Amino acid sequence: MQSRTPASRTGRPRNAAADTAILAATRQALVELGWSKLTLGDVATRAGVAKTTLYRRWAGKNELVVDAVAELFDELELPDRGSLANDIEGVVLQFAAILDRPEARSGLMAAVAESTRDDALRERIRASIVDRQKRLVLEGRARAQCRGELPSEPDPEEAARTVDLIFDMVAGAVVHRTLMSGKPADAEWVRDFTRVLLLGLAGGTQDTP
Amino acid sequence: MQSRTPASRTGRPRNAAADTAILAATRQALVELGWSKLTLGDVATRAGVAKTTLYRRWAGKNELVVDAVAELFDELELPDRGSLANDIEGVVLQFAAILDRPEARSGLMAAVAESTRDDALRERIRASIVDRQKRLVLEGRARAQCRGELPSEPDPEEAARTVDLIFDMVAGAVVHRTLMSGKPADAEWVRDFTRVLLLGLAGGTQDTP
DNA sequence: GAGCTTTCGCTACGCCTCGTAGCGTAATAC
DNA sequence: GTATTACGCTACGAGGCGTAGCGAAAGCTC
Numbered sequence: 001m002q003s004r005t006p007a008s009r010t011g012r013p014r015n016a017a018a019d020t021a022i023l024a025a026t027r028q029a030l031v032e033l034g035w036s037k038l039t040l041g042d043v044a045t046r047a048g049v050a051k052t053t054l055y056r057r058w059a060g061k062n063e064l065v066v067d068a069v070a071e072l073f074d075e076l077e078l079p080d081r082g083s084l085a086n087d088i089e090g091v092v093l094q095f096a097a098i099l100d101r102p103e104a105r106s107g108l109m110a111a112v113a114e115s116t117r118d119d120a121l122r123e124r125i126r127a128s129i130v131d132r133q134k135r136l137v138l139e140g141r142a143r144a145q146c147r148g149e150l151p152s153e154p155d156p157e158e159a160a161r162t163v164d165l166i167f168d169m170v171a172g173a174v175v176h177r178t179l180m181s182g183k184p185a186d187a188e189w190v191r192d193f194t195r196v197l198l199l200g201l202a203g204g205t206q207d208t209p
Numbered sequence: 210m211q212s213r214t215p216a217s218r219t220g221r222p223r224n225a226a227a228d229t230a231i232l233a234a235t236r237q238a239l240v241e242l243g244w245s246k247l248t249l250g251d252v253a254t255r256a257g258v259a260k261t262t263l264y265r266r267w268a269g270k271n272e273l274v275v276d277a278v279a280e281l282f283d284e285l286e287l288p289d290r291g292s293l294a295n296d297i298e299g300v301v302l303q304f305a306a307i308l309d310r311p312e313a314r315s316g317l318m319a320a321v322a323e324s325t326r327d328d329a330l331r332e333r334i335r336a337s338i339v340d341r342q343k344r345l346v347l348e349g350r351a352r353a354q355c356r357g358e359l360p361s362e363p364d365p366e367e368a369a370r371t372v373d374l375i376f377d378m379v380a381g382a383v384v385h386r387t388l389m390s391g392k393p394a395d396a397e398w399v400r401d402f403t404r405v406l407l408l409g410l411a412g413g414t415q416d417t418p
Numbered sequence: 419g420a421g422c423t424t425t426c427g428c429t430a431c432g433c434c435t436c437g438t439a440g441c442g443t444a445a446t447a448c
Numbered sequence: 449g450t451a452t453t454a455c456g457c458t459a460c461g462a463g464g465c466g467t468a469g470c471g472a473a474a475g476c477t478c
Contacts, residue, residue: 011453
């Protein structure tokens with residue numbers, strides 16, 4: 001996950017439990033201290049490992065926090081709730097619930113801030129968080145096209161653009177609502193948002209449910 | 210702007226030029242160093258003032274960077290370009306251009322990250338950045354309603370909700386596209402985005418231009 | 419002008435964190 | 449056994465933080 005697994009077959013193996021303990025301790029420290037006051041020495045103490053062990057596995061605070069936060073977003077699921085509107089509302093509410101947790105808020109935004117000056121970190125975030133969750137858009141879109149709720153797009157290039165656009169609109173709106181405007185993405189807001197998004201995507205050819 | 214103006218009529222007045230010099234030095238340091246490696250001592254040296262002077266005017270790194278970044282967003286304007294679609298495309302492209310500047314990227318996101326654990330800082334961001342730019346949505350919306358491009362909303366409470374929703378959708382999508390997806394919010398993307406947003410807002414009763 | 423008030427530049431300081439080096443020990447593969 | 453790697457621990461220099469204290473400068477009031 002973090003640095004390397006060079007198929008080292010010899011020597012003492014790494015303690016796998018330490019990884020989960022360190023990542024859990026990182027999230028706990030994010031809750032109690034936030035990003036700026038989080039120190040690697042403190043995380044090591046919480047996890048019950050030596051500080052040097054932590055440095056042997058992660059390059060620094062940035063990489064550690066990205067890995068710790070990325071696990072949070074793997075909880076996202078997209079159960080079939082019968083309609084595209086219900087599917088979107090469900091996943092948006094899940095996403096909002098994750099962003100309600102302080103370890104996700106401060107950790108994610110701080111990592112994104114650092115990634116503006118660190119290409120490797122940006123790629124790490126993209127691979128372990130952003131691109132991983134794009135699967136939700138792809139799945140929901142495929143379902144909706146099967147149901148006839150969305151027009152099928154023959155041009156694969158244009159379809160990819162649309163997927164990216166939807167992803168940025170959904171995730172961006174929730175993040176902005178939660179962190180910038182500072183208001184909750186509650187059921188009422190999610191309903192309004194989903195209505196506008198669906199009308200826009202359906203090309204204005206569909207009635208309001 | 211920063212700390213206090215208690216109508217201190219007596220004593221040596223503050224050097225107003227130092228404020229602008231400090232904020233400009235902060236932006237320059239953000240460009241060259243980024244948030245995490247920016248130090249107040251370095252900013253003071255760049256601005257040609259003593260470090261103690263800096264601490265007399267700002268409480269810390271967070272507040273200083275918020276003020277330095279807030280000035281960037283005051284450049285946003287909303288010239289009348291004839292149609293709601295053109296107005297939106299114009300302001301989104303302006304917003305994207307600001308987010309293209311490294312001092313805006315790292316400074317804004319880091320401040321938002323810190324604000325998740327600092328209520329005073331969150332309020333400072335809301336007042337000096339977020340709420341200030343909501344004027345653009347209000348103005349564009351009023352224009353569009355005059356043109357008949359958007360339905361008028363009699364219920365003031367629902368109208369306020371709609372304004373908030375539009376603001377979060379526009380700003381959130383651009384920020385997410387730029388910083389999370391790491392792709393440019395170029396003319397093509399802005400056109401696609403505006404089309405979806407407008408279809409959603411018009412309630413599906415309008416043709417694609 | 420004299421006197422008061424506030425700001426400014428400068429130096430110095432204790433505190434904390436960072437990231438690394440070095441050592442001895444533990445755990446596994448061959 | 450031996451080789452190899454991981455681990456815990458201690459110690460260290462480097463550097464930033466935020467503050468205190470000082471003398472000097474720049475205003476206002478009288």
